[in-house]
Amino acid sequence: MSKNIQIASPALYQEVAARLRERIYTQDLKPGDAIDEQALAAEYGISRTPMREALKVLHAERLVVLEPRRGCFVAELKEQDIDELFPLMALLEGRCAYEAVKKAKPADIRRVEELHKKLEKYAAANDVDKYFEQNCLCHELVQKLAGNYWLERVINDLRKFLKLLRGRQLQLPGRLQESLSEHRMLLAAFQNRNPAAAEKIMHDHLVNQHAALIIFDREKKNKAV
Structure with a gap:
């Protein structure tokens, strides 16, 4: 007897990461720009938790840089x-x-x-x-x-x-x-x-x-x- 298997929709943080990635590629967020986590969360109508998780994804991809005590910045190619x-x-x-x-x-x-x-x-x-x-x-x-x-x-x-x-x-x-x-x-x-x-x-x-x-x-x- 087969069971119905539900396919989970993408997590919210993944959707946010995709949006931010596109904004980086189009240079709406330019290399070196500081990323205002709180302002972006408010813009997207979400809490800061999925925003932080999204930025961790982009950091792992090396599209953003997380600097302790300084914040998050769009990566620049040296x-x-x-x-x-x-x-x-x-x-x-x-x-x-x-x-x-x-x-x-x-x-x-x-x-x-x-x-x-x-x-x-x-x-x-x-x-x-x-x-x-x-x-x-x-x-x-x-x-x-x-x-x-x-x-x-x-x-x-x-x-x-x-x-x-x-x-x-x-x-x-x-x-x-x-x-x-x-x-x-x-x-x-x-x-x-x-x-x-x-x-x-x-x-x-x-x-x-x-x-x-x-x-x-x-x-x-x-x-x-």
């Missing part, structure tokens, strides 16, 4: 973090592109083409924010088409840190068009069913993002002096 993260992501996403092209069916390639059309649209409008969001969707689709659980697991864990940067390298003059050109080459690799080319293009795409970010941050610091 220069060393960035220098270590991008080359690793270049290797992983390059492999993703290789496997995605190797396994892609005609319908999959059409999906890549449809997403790419929106990249072209936002680049033409010089809409950096929309381009960044669409760029993320393109990378996530390549990852999904790769169909490699282990790659997906590792990349998902690391990608959340790249999202903290909010694609600020795209603000460097000329970088948006360079990025679009790289995506055009990636699309061609899909259409030509060339996994090796796709791997190199995606790898170099991440390396170029890193280089552009270094230049952008250096110029920003120089202007601030």
Whole structure:
């Protein structure tokens, strides 16, 4: 005799963590910002207990930093973090592109083409924010088409840190068009069913993002002096 098994809904603190995570990714809560636990709890109409539990989750993910006697702050990627993260992501996403092209069916390639059309649209409008969001969707689709659980697991864990940067390298003059050109080459690799080319293009795409970010941050610091 089978029993009815009730599936528990997500705990309140998990829902709160998801909302805060999204606010961090969209930079409604910016890197380095202090998180007012009491104000946020009041805003969401909850007690401070689920808010604290949510912040513990984000702290475990390294999206926020809990400092004794100082409070909670949105995490900031240091220069060393960035220098270590991008080359690793270049290797992983390059492999993703290789496997995605190797396994892609005609319908999959059409999906890549449809997403790419929106990249072209936002680049033409010089809409950096929309381009960044669409760029993320393109990378996530390549990852999904790769169909490699282990790659997906590792990349998902690391990608959340790249999202903290909010694609600020795209603000460097000329970088948006360079990025679009790289995506055009990636699309061609899909259409030509060339996994090796796709791997190199995606790898170099991440390396170029890193280089552009270094230049952008250096110029920003120089202007601030």
